[in-house]
Every structure is written in C-alpha cells, then in structure tokens.
Amino acid sequence: MAIHPARQIWTTLEPLHDVVYFGAGVKEAGVAIGLRGYWQTYFAFRAAPLGAVTPATVQAAFAGFHPEMVRKALPEAWSRATPEQCLDVRLDLSTALLRGLGAGEAECARAVSLLAPVQDYADPTGRPLFAANAALPLPADPVAALWQLTTSLREHRGDGHVAALVTHGLTGRQAMVMQAAAGKASESVLRGARGVSEREWADAFDELRARGLVVGEPVSPSLTGSGAELLGRVEASTDDAAWNGALAVLSADSITELTQSLAPLADRVHDAIVPAANPLAMGKR
Structure with a gap:
C-alpha cells in the first residue's frame, strides 16, 4: 500500500522537532530560566507560542494529558519564566x-525554502497550536528556521489529528488505548507519559470494549476488526487534513527532495535522541 505523502513528510520532520522533548539538556535548559523540572519545562516550552495560557487551554489543545498533570505545571510555570523566555x-x-547531530546550513536552507511556502499557505482554521507557532518570526539561521518550521507543521498535523479524534468519537485517553491496542506503544509508556492512572486507563478500555473496538485486557489490549477500521479512518483523516490544509502546495519532486535530503539527519536524530519506548506512536522511518 502506498504511503500517503503527508505521512512521508511527517515521519521525516517529526524527529527533527522532537529534539525539544528528548534531547540532552532539555530539563536543564528549563531549570536555568526558573522552571521546575522536566514536565513544567515541557508544558511551558510547547505552550509558549500561545502565551501564558491556562491549564484548561493546554489540556484541550494538547489532548490526552491528565488535567492534574497539566495543573501541576501551569500556571505556576508562567510565574517562573515568561513565554518569551x-x-x-x-x-x-x-x-x-x-x-550537534550534523545539521548542515546548506541542507537546512534548502529545506526551509521548500517548507516556508507551506507554512504560508497552510490553513490555520481550528489549528491553534499551528497558528501560534506560524505567527512567530522565522529565524535567519537556517538550522533554527528549519526547527521552527518543523514545529509549526507538526503542530498543524497534531491539531488536525485532534479534530479527527473528535469527529470519530474518541477522547484523547481512548485514542491512547487504541494506539496501545495497535501495538504502537505500550500501556505503561502511554500512561506514564500522560499521567493516567491504571483505573482511568481501564475505564477508557471498558468504554472502547463496549463499542466493540478492543478486546483483551487493559494492560494488553488488541483491536477488533471494527477498531482497526476506525483507527485507520482516523489516521487517513489526519493525513488528508495535513495534506489538503497545507502540504498539497508541495510538488512531487519537492516531496522527494525534501524527504531524501533530510532523511540522514532524521535518522541520526531518531537513533541518538528518540527513546525506543516513546509515547509518539511512531517508529523509525
């Protein structure tokens, strides 16, 4: 089966963005400006384009995080460091x-020349994280500009994914159970990364089982045929929204050039930084 071009681009760009989550020194960089620990740094760094937003706003936009997990980080983080910092x-x-992983200025500058028009073309409707990131000035440094563009476009895809979940009647927590059932990530990794208790996870599993979407046990769920079909529709909707809402401006030749030229860097980042067990539900390219 042919891979959707939007998914090809995502699997190339996502690891480049992910250095801000998994790279060495992330927590330390946050602590250096007054933030408290890794998770406060995570929420403050990712939410910063939106301004000093409330926990409720972040919970809605990020999808899947336990409300208490968000409230432990925000709004306290904004009393420690400004969004601008x-x-x-x-x-x-x-x-x-x-x-540090070998991003070259020439390759990054070429990728920026291909991706900047995509960001300009992209539809911000219903995409708050994308819109906030796209409104930031594009750095003159080509490596920095590439990271900023990958961030804007992955949030564009993420906003569209949240919309697809809502359209198909899934909560963020239920979506995590579906990903575990599909073998994309383990129950323990997903629960830990999103602050969900065993009981809350089991409740989400029971809700999906009642709909005929999963079978088995909460710690080791499996998709039913209906569950696999629904998850496939969610992923297809996510790809289509990313494509029609932004990436379709790229020609086939540009997609080939972009994915091939950035593939070595994306692979180095994935191998060096992204943990084998991670909550992104995305393996190596």
Missing part, C-alpha cells in the same frame, strides 16, 4: 541539538 530557550536548545 521559553520561546528563546527552546529555539536555541533545539538548534544546538540539531547542529
């Missing part, structure tokens, strides 16, 4: 990490 630090850190 977070934006500066996350960009400097991510740029340094990509450079």
Whole structure:
C-alpha cells in the first residue's frame, strides 16, 4: 500500500522537532530560566507560542494529558519564566541539538525554502497550536528556521489529528488505548507519559470494549476488526487534513527532495535522541 505523502513528510520532520522533548539538556535548559523540572519545562516550552495560557487551554489543545498533570505545571510555570523566555530557550536548545547531530546550513536552507511556502499557505482554521507557532518570526539561521518550521507543521498535523479524534468519537485517553491496542506503544509508556492512572486507563478500555473496538485486557489490549477500521479512518483523516490544509502546495519532486535530503539527519536524530519506548506512536522511518 502506498504511503500517503503527508505521512512521508511527517515521519521525516517529526524527529527533527522532537529534539525539544528528548534531547540532552532539555530539563536543564528549563531549570536555568526558573522552571521546575522536566514536565513544567515541557508544558511551558510547547505552550509558549500561545502565551501564558491556562491549564484548561493546554489540556484541550494538547489532548490526552491528565488535567492534574497539566495543573501541576501551569500556571505556576508562567510565574517562573515568561513565554518569551521559553520561546528563546527552546529555539536555541533545539538548534544546538540539531547542529550537534550534523545539521548542515546548506541542507537546512534548502529545506526551509521548500517548507516556508507551506507554512504560508497552510490553513490555520481550528489549528491553534499551528497558528501560534506560524505567527512567530522565522529565524535567519537556517538550522533554527528549519526547527521552527518543523514545529509549526507538526503542530498543524497534531491539531488536525485532534479534530479527527473528535469527529470519530474518541477522547484523547481512548485514542491512547487504541494506539496501545495497535501495538504502537505500550500501556505503561502511554500512561506514564500522560499521567493516567491504571483505573482511568481501564475505564477508557471498558468504554472502547463496549463499542466493540478492543478486546483483551487493559494492560494488553488488541483491536477488533471494527477498531482497526476506525483507527485507520482516523489516521487517513489526519493525513488528508495535513495534506489538503497545507502540504498539497508541495510538488512531487519537492516531496522527494525534501524527504531524501533530510532523511540522514532524521535518522541520526531518531537513533541518538528518540527513546525506543516513546509515547509518539511512531517508529523509525
């Protein structure tokens, strides 16, 4: 089966963005400006383009995180560091990490020339995280600019994915159970990364089982035929929204050039930084 071009682009760009989550020194960079620990850094860095937003806003936009997990980080983080500080630090850190893994200025500049028009073309309707990131100035440094563009476009895809979940009647928590049932990530990794208790996970599993979407046990769920079909529709909707809402401006030749030229860097980032067990539900390219 042919891979949707939007998914090809996502699997190439996502690891480049992910240095801000998994790279060495992320927690330390947050602590250096006053933030408290990794998770406060995560929420403040990712939410910073939106401004000093409330926990409820982040819970809605990020999807899947336990409300209490978000409330432990926000709004306290904004009393420790401003969104502007977070934006500066996350960009400097991510740029340094990509450079340390061999990101070259020429290859990054070429990728920026291909992706900047995509960001300009992309539809922000219903995509708050994309819109907030796309409104940030594009850095003159080509490595920094590439990281910022990958961030905007992965949030564009993420916003569209959340819309697809809602359209297909799935909550963020139920979606995690579906991903575990599909073998994309383990129950323990997903629960831990999103602050979900065993009881809450089991409740989401029971809700899906009642709909005929999963079978087995909460710690080791499996998709039914109906569950696999529904998850396939969610993923197809996500790809279509990313394509029609932004990436379709790229020609076939541009997609080939972009994915092939960035593939070595994406692979190095994935191998060096992205944990084998991670909550992104995405394996190596």
